[in-house]
Amino acid sequence: MADALVSVVLGQLCSIIYEQANQEVKLVVGVEDEIENLRRNLEAIQAVLKDAEKRKMKEDGVRIWLDELKDVSYDMDDVLDKWVTAIFSIKLHKEEISGAVLENGSSGKKKVRFSVHLPRFQFSKLISQLGLRREIARTIGNLNVRLNNIRVRKETFNFSIASSSVDEPNRPNSTSMVDIPKVYGQDELKEVLVSRLLSGSSLDESDHLEIIPIVGMGGIGKTTLAKQVFNDDKVKAHFGDERIWVCVSHPFDEVKIANSIIEQVDGKVPSIFGLETLMQVFLGSIKDKKYLLVLDDVWTDDYLTWGPLEQ
Known part of the structure; x- marks a missing residue:
């Protein structure tokens, strides 16, 4: 129980550290160091939890x-959730939904990027952002003392x-099947995306690739x-039958992604293995067709990783 809880909190910490560095958003000076201390303390504690769980039934001190x-850990989970809210509150002041940006891809095709930054809550309801940030900073500092x-x-x-670090949990693959009847609070964003997909672009459709990232915390x-x-x-x-859903997940595997795309387009598992050959087959299958490709659970935006697939 404790091991699983600590793993969840550590995952939150790593996600927040990455998001803050990636988006260049700050809360209160010094909180970054406190968060890093929390992470180090949790990792040191996590290394002994298996032994602690075994001994808790016989040793009252270990159980306590x-x-x-x-x-x-529960208190940390609460404050980290508040931090996620604060980070996106800051971001929403900088951008709501960014417009389309035209750029040239390395393959010669034009790409249209239309990003949707997905907020977690209605941040306009926060009465005092600065007060919230200071409250978070104080709470994190107190948690660090307790955890230390x-x-x-x-x-x-x-x-x-x-003897070894905790294994990274396998992430379940997502599918395109909808498992809930309605997404509350996201109707407006859904309509924006649907409208964007249906409207296409003023560019010649054979000459461009439109990319619509949906970004945000896990x-x-x-x-x-x-x-x-x-x-x-x-x-x-x-789009008719030309709708493709692929779960990218982690670690990134371009051959696996290409295989999954072709399997959905052709209805059968490819019998070839090289990425270049796979992509040639894919391009042949969708030639002169309009298609929608969803790449879900993407963990990296590194161009060197995506380059071969993009081309």
């Missing part, structure tokens, strides 16, 4: 130590350290929103 760790005490006390139990409904758009009746009528 684990209970305190759980309490701190827990880390220091673990040394008194002489726990065995796990767990805020990006995949659900994409499913709603993908299964919209107007989108189905517009």
Whole structure:
């Protein structure tokens, strides 16, 4: 139980650290260092949790130590959720929904980027952003003191350290099937996306590739929103059978992605393996067709990684 809870909080911390660095948004000076300390303390504690879980039934001190760790972890989960809200609140002041930007791709095709930044809550309801940021900073500082005490006390139990780091959990593949009847609070964003897909572009359609990223923290409904758009009746009528859904996930595997695309286009598993050959088959299958390709659960925007597929 404690191990799973700590893993969740660590995942949140890593996601927030990445998002803050990537989006260049700040809360309060010094909080970044506090967050980094939280991460290091949690990782040090996580290394001994397997042994602690085994011993808690026979040792009251270990059981109490684990209970305190759980309490701190739950409190951390709450404050990190507030931080996610604050980060996107800051971003929304800078941009609502960015417009289309035309650029030339390396393959010679024109690309139209139309980004949708998906907020988590209605941030206009926050009365005082600055007050919230300071509250978060104070809470994180207090949590660090509590967690540091827990880390220091673990040394008194002489726990065995796990021989290897905790395995990264396998992420379930997403599908295009909609598993809930309605996405509350996202109707407006859905209509924006549907309208964009149906309107196309003033450019010659054979000469451009339109890209519409949906970006945001994990767990805020990006995949659900994409499913709603993908299964919209107007989108189905517009693209027909040329709608493809691929779960990219982690680690990135361009050959696996290409295979999945071709399997959905041709209705059968490809018998070839090279990426270049696979992409030639794909291009032949969609020649002179209008198609919608959804790449879900994307973890990297590194051009060197995506370059071969883009071309």
